[in-house]
Every structure is written in C-alpha cells, then in structure tokens.
Amino acid sequence: MNRTGPWRRLGLGTAVAALLAFTLFxxxxxxxxxxxxxxxxxxxxxxxxxxxxDHFRHVLDEGDFGRYLVNSAxxxxxxxxxxxLLALFAAVAVARFxxxxxxxxxVMVLIVQMVPLEALVIPLFLQMRDLRMLxxxxxxxxxxxxxxxxxAIWTLRxxxxxxxxxxxxxxxxxxxxxxxxxxxxxxxxxxxxxxxTSVFAFIVAWNEFVFAFVFLQxxxxxxxxxxxxxxxxxxxxxWGAVMAGSTLIxxxxxxxxxxxxxxxxxxxxxxxxx
Amino acid sequence: MPAEASxxxxxxxxxxxAHARGARRAAWTRAARPWxxxxxxxxxxxxxxxxxxxxxxxxxxxxxxxxxxxxxESDYTGLDNYREILGDPFxxxxxxxxxxxxxxxxxxxxxxxxxxxxxLLARLGRTWRVVCSTVIMMAWAMPAVTGTYxxxxxxxxxxxxxxxxxxxxxxxxxxxxxxxTDRWSFYAIxxxxxxxxxxxxxxxxxxxxxxxxxxxxxxxxxxxGANAWQRFWRITVPTIRPVFAVVTILSTIWDFKVFAxxxxxxxxxxxxxxxxNLGVWSYIQSFSRNEYGMGSAIAVLLTLLLLALTVGxxxxxxxxxxxx
Numbered sequence: 001m002n003r004t005g006p007w008r009r010l011g012l013g014t015a016v017a018a019l020l021a022f023t024l025f026x027x028x029x030x031x032x033x034x035x036x037x038x039x040x041x042x043x044x045x046x047x048x049x050x051x052x053x054d055h056f057r058h059v060l061d062e063g064d065f066g067r068y069l070v071n072s073a074x075x076x077x078x079x080x081x082x083x084x085l086l087a088l089f090a091a092v093a094v095a096r097f098x099x100x101x102x103x104x105x106x107v108m109v110l111i112v113q114m115v116p117l118e119a120l121v122i123p124l125f126l127q128m129r130d131l132r133m134l135x136x137x138x139x140x141x142x143x144x145x146x147x148x149x150x151x152a153i154w155t156l157r158x159x160x161x162x163x164x165x166x167x168x169x170x171x172x173x174x175x176x177x178x179x180x181x182x183x184x185x186x187x188x189x190x191x192x193x194x195x196x197t198s199v200f201a202f203i204v205a206w207n208e209f210v211f212a213f214v215f216l217q218x219x220x221x222x223x224x225x226x227x228x229x230x231x232x233x234x235x236x237x238x239w240g241a242v243m244a245g246s247t248l249i250x251x252x253x254x255x256x257x258x259x260x261x262x263x264x265x266x267x268x269x270x271x272x273x274x
Numbered sequence: 275m276p277a278e279a280s281x282x283x284x285x286x287x288x289x290x291x292a293h294a295r296g297a298r299r300a301a302w303t304r305a306a307r308p309w310x311x312x313x314x315x316x317x318x319x320x321x322x323x324x325x326x327x328x329x330x331x332x333x334x335x336x337x338x339x340x341x342x343x344x345x346x347e348s349d350y351t352g353l354d355n356y357r358e359i360l361g362d363p364f365x366x367x368x369x370x371x372x373x374x375x376x377x378x379x380x381x382x383x384x385x386x387x388x389x390x391x392x393x394l395l396a397r398l399g400r401t402w403r404v405v406c407s408t409v410i411m412m413a414w415a416m417p418a419v420t421g422t423y424x425x426x427x428x429x430x431x432x433x434x435x436x437x438x439x440x441x442x443x444x445x446x447x448x449x450x451x452x453x454x455t456d457r458w459s460f461y462a463i464x465x466x467x468x469x470x471x472x473x474x475x476x477x478x479x480x481x482x483x484x485x486x487x488x489x490x491x492x493x494x495x496x497x498x499g500a501n502a503w504q505r506f507w508r509i510t511v512p513t514i515r516p517v518f519a520v521v522t523i524l525s526t527i528w529d530f531k532v533f534a535x536x537x538x539x540x541x542x543x544x545x546x547x548x549x550x551n552l553g554v555w556s557y558i559q560s561f562s563r564n565e566y567g568m569g570s571a572i573a574v575l576l577t578l579l580l581l582a583l584t585v586g587x588x589x590x591x592x593x594x595x596x597x598x
Contacts, residue, residue: 015390015394016394016398016406019394019409020405020409023410023412023413024409024412026413027413027424029424029427029428029435030424041433043434043435043438043442044436044438044439044442045438086318087315089314089315090311090312090315090316093307093309093311093312094308094312099305102308105312105316109319112319112324114527114584115323116530116531116576118533118556118557118573119327119330119531119574119577120327120330121560121573122330122569122573123325123329123333124326125561126329126333126343129343143322145318146318146321149315149318149319178307203415206417207417209418209538210534228419228420237430239427239430242427243427245420247420249419250420253415253416253417254412254415256415258408
C-alpha cells in the first residue's frame with residue numbers, strides 16, 4: 001500500500017494541482033476582479049492592475065448593498081431560529097415517543113423533501129399574494145422555513161435518538177418535569193446537531209434566488225442575491241461592481257463553511273448513520 | 275360511628291377517584307404530547323409544501339391568467355394546457371432535449387469528478403488532504419447566483435479571461451465570438467458552472483463512505499495477491515455503492531430542475547428561446563406571460579419526470595440488491 005514511487009507522487013501532484021486550479025480559479029477571479037481598478041477591461045490579465053476599494057464603495061453607497069445584506073441576514077437568522085425550534089420539537093416526538101402513525105409521519109417528511117421546490121413557485125406566489133405577504137421578509141422566512149424543515153427533522157432525529165434514555169430517566173428521578181428535562185438534558189446534548197441543521201438552514205436562506213426574486217418587488221426589501229441582479233446593465237455590465245457584490249455575498253458563507261467543515265462532515269455522518 | 279365510617283370512606287374514595295382521573299389525564303397527556311410537539315412542524319409543511327403541491331396540480335387544469343387572479347374565479351379547462359404543451363414541437367425539439375441532455379451531462383461529470391476527488395482524498399497525506407478538502411468546501415460554499423455571475427464574467431465575450439486569452443493567442447476574433455448565443459456553448463458553460471458547484475457534495479460524501487472500509491480489508495486482499503485494480507473493484511466499489519446510488523439520485527433531481535444557473539445567463543431569461551429548459555420555461559410562461567395555468571402544467575410535467583426517474587432508480591437498486 002505504501003509504494004511512494006516518483007511516478008505515483010507525480011500523478012498525485014498533478015491531480016492535486018488540477019483540483020486546486022479548477023476549484024479555486026473562479027473564487028480567485030471573483031475576488032481579484034472585485035479589487036481591480038481596471039476590472040472592466042481586464043481580459044486575460046492574471047494579476048489585477050492594482051488594488052482599490054472603489055467597487056465595494058460603489059456597491060455599498062450607491063447600490064444600497066448593505067441593506068440587502070442585512071435583509072438576507074435577517075431572513076437567514078429567522079429561518080435558523082424557527083427551523084431549529086420546530087425541527088427539534090418534531091425530532092423529539094419521533095425519536096422519543098412511540099405512537100400510532102409514527103413511521104407514516106417520518107416517511108411523509110422524507111417524501112415531502114423530494115418535492116421539487118421550483119414547482120411550488122407559482123402556487124406559493126399566488127398564496128402569498130392572497131395573504132398580502134408578497135413583499136415581506138417574513139413571508140420569505142416562512143417559505144424558507146418550510147424548505148429547511150424536512151432535512152432538519154431527519155438530521156435532529158438521529159441526534160436525539162443518540163442521547164441515552166438513562167440520562168433522561170436520571171433527570172426524572174432527580175425530580176425534573178418533562179420540560180425541565182428537555183431544557184437541561186436533551187437540549188445541551190443535541191446542540192451539535194442543532195449547529196449542523198442551522199448551518200444548512202442559513203445557507204438555504206442566504207443562497208436562495210427564485211423565491212426571493214418572485215416575491216420581493218420593492219427594492220428596499222431585496223435580499224442580496226436578488227439585489228445583485230440590479231447591477232446588470234441593459235447593454236453593458238459594471239463587472240467590478242458585480243464581482244464586489246458577489247464577493248460580499250460569498251465571503252460570509254465561505255468563511256462559515258471552512259470554519260465548520262469538520263463539525264459539518266461529522267454532523268452529516270452522525271445524522272446519516274443513526 | 276356510621277358518620278365516621280362514611281367520612282373515612284369518603285376520605286378514602288376522593289383521592290382514589292382523583293387518582294384515577296389524574297392517571298387518565300396523565301395517559302391522555304402522554305398520548306397527546308408527541309402530537310403537540312409535531313403540530314407546528316406538520317402545520318408548516320402542510321400549508322407551505324403539501325397544499326401548494328395540490329394547488330399546482332389544480333392550477334394545471336385551469337386557464338389561470340390576470341383576469342382569474344383579479345376576480346378570484348377558477349376557469350377549469352380540463353387537459354387543454356397539457357394538450358397544448360405536449361403538442362408543441364418547441365417542447366420536443368428544444369426544451370426537453372435541453373433539459374435531459376444538460377442534466378445527463380451534469381450528472382455524469384459531477385459524479386465522475388466527485389468520485390475521482392474522493393479517491394484522491396483517500397490517497398493523500400494529512401496536510402494535503404486538509405488543504406484539498408478546505409478548497410472543495412470553498413467551491414461548495416459559493417452560492418449558485420454568484421457562481422453563475424463569475425462564470426459569465428469569465429466567458430464574457432468582450433473582456434472576459436477566456437476570450438482575452440484566446441484573442442491574445444490569435445485563436446478567435448474577440449468581437450465576433452459570443453458563446454452565450456449558441457445553444458451548445460451556452461450549455462457547456464452552464465455545465466461547467468453546475469459541475470463546479472455540485473462535485474464537492476459528491477466528493478465529501480463518497481470520501482466519508484470510503485472511510486468506512488476497515489483498514490484490514492485491503493491489506494488482507496494484498497496478502498492474497500490482489501492487484502490494485504482487483505482491490506478497487508472487489509472492495510472499494512461494493513462499499514461505496516449504496517452511497518453512490520444516493521448521490522446519483524440527488525444529483526439527478528438537482529440537475530433536472532436547474533433554474534438560476536440558466537435563467538441568469540445572458541439570454542437565459544427568455545430573450546433566447548433556444549436555451550430554455552423546463553424550469554425556466556415554466557417560470558417564463560407564468561411570470562412573464564401571466565399564464566399561470568400553463569406554467570403550472572409545465573411544472574407538473576417536470577415533477578412527474580423527476581418522480582419517474584427516482585422510482586426507476588430505486589427499482590433498479592432494489593433489483594440489484596436482490597441479485598447476490
């Protein structure tokens with residue numbers, strides 16, 4: 001197994017180089033164009049002409065991009081909090097109680113996850129229109145909540161099931177009621193699962209485009225993904241600005257992903273295996 | 275004495291009765307608690323996923339335009355929408371081939387790249403593995419919308435890096451080449467975008483599956499004289515096959531309903547009908563032409579297509595599982 005001949009090393013090195021180039025090139029091109037004062041006529045120049053913050057300034061001041069980012073963050077946080085809470089309750093119900101139709105409920109949640117959300121744009125648009133929630137961040141939050149719930153329930157179910165029942169019983173013996181046990185025993189133990197599902201729910205909300213694009217009409221309500229669309233000119237595009245906006249959207253998600261990657265894959269494995 | 279007795283029996287009876295009532299209430303609470311816990315989640319799923327799913331099917335049998343929206347009437351037209359769509363050569367010549375071939379190419383390439391990267395990760399030393407997986411995470415983290423803009427910028431006909439490079443090499447006339455107008459090059463760029471965004475999930479999942487192979491297994495096979503090729507087909511492939519099946523199904527579902535990566539490309543929002551796929555066509559029928567019934571019918575067709583594919587995959591898997 002441990003033959004490290006020169007050919008093998010060369011092969012591995014080439015493969016790694018190809019992977020890094022393919023994966024990183026778009027990221028590099030985005031960030032370097034965002035700082036490049038001559039982004040608009042950059043062509044194939046590997047290095048930017050210089051470094052400037054003008055594109056960011058333009059996007060944030062004239063483009064009102066700060067407000068879009070705040071809107072996105074609000075929608076994301078709302079989705080995370082609601083999804084975490086509702087999914088945890090549901091997960092406790094299916095993992096800890098034996099009741100009739102339990103399996104049916106679980107299977108239904110799994111099937112619902114398969115529904116192509118894009119097919120629901122039209123009915124949800126009409127529904128939100130009737131409820132007069134089209135142009136509101138709350139309406140969008142509720143929709144994203146529904147999208148992230150099935151996955152969150154399934155993942156958290158694994159984490160709840162992994163908490164030993166003896167711990168719960170010990171809490172009861174110590175005189176805790178069910179609610180107290182839930183708060184002091186179950187909640188801290190499933191916290192890693194909550195982190196994993198929160199990351200997913202936040203990214204669903206942060207990256208989503210179609211529903212935000214259809215629902216939000218007033219540009220003060222735009223999320224960042226929709227707001228970016230405004231920088232596309234009819235005939236020419238200010239590429240420096242678009243790349244600066246793209247960098248601002250991507251950066252938080254990117255740092256987040258890289259920071260939690262270990263926890264994330266551990267969470268994925270735990271949720272899938274149990 | 276009788277008074278005392280009755281008093282004592284009364285004293286004995288009340289707690290017993292209260293106890294029985296308490297027990298019944300406790301049993302009821304126990305039975306109701308899971309449903310109370312489930313209620314909020316189920317309500318959200320019912321109102322925002324199940325009901326819209328029913329409604330999109332109902333809408334697909336209606337002529338639902340601006341007039342119907344404003345008056346709130348329903349105008350059922352039976353199968354008219356479906357008849358019109360299925361009788362439209364545009365579906366068979368343009369939209370369906372675009373959707374199917376694009377998805378097939380994306381799924382194939384995503385799985386190929388993802389599998390190769392997973393195998394590569396398993397062969398690397400610790401440091402390089404961390405470097406590579408961090409970089410893969412970055413590709414995964416890039417939102418579809420910004421990723422699409424970056425690829426458009428890279429292939430921009432006037433100032434993009436590809437046309438700039440090819441121009442410098444003398445390969446093209448920069449102002450006469452626009453890759454976004456031609457159907458094939460349009461979808462080649464979209465494929466690159468989707469694969470770049472989709473392979474990390476496959477790679478990370480398959481790598482996790484590779485880790486479940488016990489270390490002793492390949493070593494024992496090596497002792498028995500199996501070469502690398504045999505070890506790969508006899509040990510690695512059977513271990514990752516179930517996970518491979520799952521990522522295949524998921525990638526197929528995702529790639530069939532690609533929307534933003536096509537819609538946001540130049541000409542993808544309807545200006546160039548040649549490049550529409552099912553998802554974008556449904557969107558344009560509904561929100562640009564205000565024919566929500568027609569758009570719903572297209573969305574239902576897309577859903578049915580996905581359903582058929584998923585069922586087909588699952589059946590094939592089940593059949594495969596029975597063989598050995």
